[in-house]
Amino acid sequence: MRTCNYISAAVASPPPLIRQWPGRISWRRPSRLQCSATRTRHEDGPDNKGDNRLKQNTGIFHPSIWGDTFLGYSNPAASSQQQMTEREDKLKEEVAEMIASSSTTTAASRLQLIDALERLCLDHLFEEEISAALAQIETADVSGYDPGTVHCGFVYFGNIDTRSRQHMRTHGEVILEEAVLFSQTRLERMIPYMEESSLAREVKSSLEIPLPRRVRIYESKYYISANEKDATLHETVLQLAKLNSNIMQLHHRQELDIITRWWKDIDIESRLPFARDRIVECYLWILGVYYEPCYSRARIILTMNIAIATIVDDIFDSYATPEECELFTKCMESWDSKGARDLPECMKFALEKIFNSYETIENMLRQEGKYRMPYLRYFAKDIVRSYNKEVKMLQEGYIPKSVEEHLKVSMMTSGCPFLSCASLVGMHDIATEECFDWVSSVPKMVQALSVILRLEDDLESDEREWLIPHVASTIDSYMKEHDVSIEVARGQIHVLKEESWKDFNSEWLNTDNNAYPKQILERIFNLTRTMEFMYNQGENFTNCHNLKDTVHSLLLAEPFAIPI
Known part of the structure; x- marks a missing residue:
């Protein structure tokens, strides 16, 4: 199956501002725990007194394990930042x-150095030097080099980033x-x-997630x-990496402190106690x-958008009635809360906070960059x-009759179009209107x-969601289409996921996309x-405890000891 072909017909002609496209976007497929006729109407007035839904649904979500850990955090190394x-x-x-x-x-040692700089997240400091070095090495004689070095050179001069290996394959590469x-x-x-x-x-990690698909900063x-x-x-490289x-x-x-303060300021948790505290x-x-320091504003804005999406997700998932x-x-859709008279106070509150947060984001942009906001608001409306x-x-109780039919709609509910747009909003001038x-x-x-x-x-949520009411998954549709067991369906969905990676690789290597800056495509x-x-x-x-070690390593662990 070529999955990208599934939804090509869903993309309509663009109007002057934004190309419209039907379908549903959600930042992840919600389980819709309480979306049924058993939900009670809000009948106890605007103060939410007596609205038992606020209390009944609070226990659905795991509480944050971080609390105020990142609020006003003082790093002992901050005082020596200038020296650093x-x-x-x-x-x-x-x-x-x-x-x-x-x-x-030698050319071999320079290639190995460049490869190491990427894996240590240092390559962004040497973009010009690396480009110049690769131009020199390109014509080098590789005879006598070890296979790893030869392959490293092939990777660079094949217009693929250094982490890409055989898992960058596309369709037909037998x-x-x-x-x-x-x-x-x-x-x-x-x-x-x-032995350990x-x-x-590295072997275990590669079997779990292949190298080109892994996140370097983690x-x-x-x-x-x-x-x-x-x-x-080399000791100099190691010292620089530390x-x-x-x-x-x-x-x-410092950025997480800003984000945490924003989250506390909008006071979602006290008014929507079932809302997920997943800001970290x-x-x-x-x-x-x-991860690069130059993308600080972009990180803050994109984090705010994901947090807003989780608020709306929680409202629809575990509180609001269909009406x-x-x-x-x-x-x-009207970007106006005046029509929300019949909504519970907590939902009115959420609307106002969403609108206020988008004003905050717009104020973070220079005047010449404010054209980006209509794009962002469009995707925010569509996610709802x-x-x-x-x-x-x-x-x-609708189940699409085939995976193809399902993906024409449900791939939009991944939220990836929303995130892709939001990821560009805070970037510098390299993110143009054409982008x-x-x-x-x-x-x-x-x-x-x-x-x-x-x-x-x-694949990861299906077994859990069989235990509760949920929107039909692609696995459900495959079972319906082919009349097979869930085990067979899951196996085929996994195959289809790998085929989708080939679609992505083809687009990553597609020279037609060179019209857009690599920094944009890299996002x-x-x-x-x-x-x-x-x-x-x-x-x-969802299971935030699984991320505890990664969060601690990147944001809480003691800094590396180095001479200043």
Whole structure:
């Protein structure tokens, strides 16, 4: 199956501002726990006294494990930040010379250095130097090089980023298909006989999530420690990696403090006690999309949008009646809460906070960048429309008769078109109006991302959602279409997910997309990587305890000890 073809017919002609497209968007497929005729109407007045739904649904969600940990956090390294920056500048000069040196180092060692810089999240500091070095190395004689170095060179000069290996395969590449199957089989057989080591860890990680699909920042500290233990890096590079990690942690902690204050200021938890407090997990997710300090505003804005989506999700998922969902949707579409007279006070409150938050986001943009807000508001309205349509689907008990029919609609409920647009709002001038037109057309790259998340989500949440009322999944549709067991259906949905990755890879390698800056396309790729992480082997975002170690490593762990 070619999944991107499923929804091409759903993309209509664009009006002057934004290309409209039907379908439902949700930031994840909700379970719709309480969406049924058994829901009680709100009958006790605007003060919510006697609205038992607020109390009844509070226990559905796991409480945050972080509390106010990140509010007003004081990092002991903050006082020496200026010294750290000065030291970093000196180390950057030395590493830049190492990259540029062609007389004292071989092409092989320079390639290996560049590869290490990427895995340590240092490559953004040396973009010009790396480009110049690759231009020199491109014509080098690779005879006598070890296979790993030759392959590393192939990766670079094949216009693929350094982490991409055989898992960047596209449709029809039979040899790579066989290579993946062979490698997986051999590695799985080796694991029981491998002692604990960095190699064993790498093998296990690759089997869980292949290297090109992994999120670099989530693993950066591990690679620093592993390289220090194995003494595989030049000491200057290692010192720079530690220092840069400490500096980024300071930046990220300051941003999370801002985000946490915004969340506390909108006071959602006291008025909507069932709402998920997942602000730390939201920020961690976005940190995987862009970790570089220059994207600070973009991270804050995108985190705010994900948090807003979770608020609306919780309202539709575990509180509002179908009639209230319809009215809430109409208020969002008109971008006006005046028509919300018949809504409970908590839903009126949520509407006002959403509108106020979007004013805050608009104020964060310079005058010349405010054209971005209509794009963002369009997707915000559409995400609510999608939740409302899912409520109606559940009421009707409708199961699409095929996976193809399901994906024409449900891939929109992944929320990926919304996130893709929101990821550009806070970026600098490189995100042009043409980029917003492109992402708002839901191009094939975004379509493939959406299908990947939809299928991954269905695979990880299906068993849990069999226990409660939920919107039909792609697994349900496959079972209905082919009259097979759930085990067979799950296996085929997994196959389809891998086919969707091929669709995505094809678009990533498609030279037609070179019309848009790589920094823009990289956001979409990183969104895809973070989706794989969040939904691989369990719904990590829903089960926030699964993310505790990653959050602690990146944001709470003691800084690396380095001489300043």
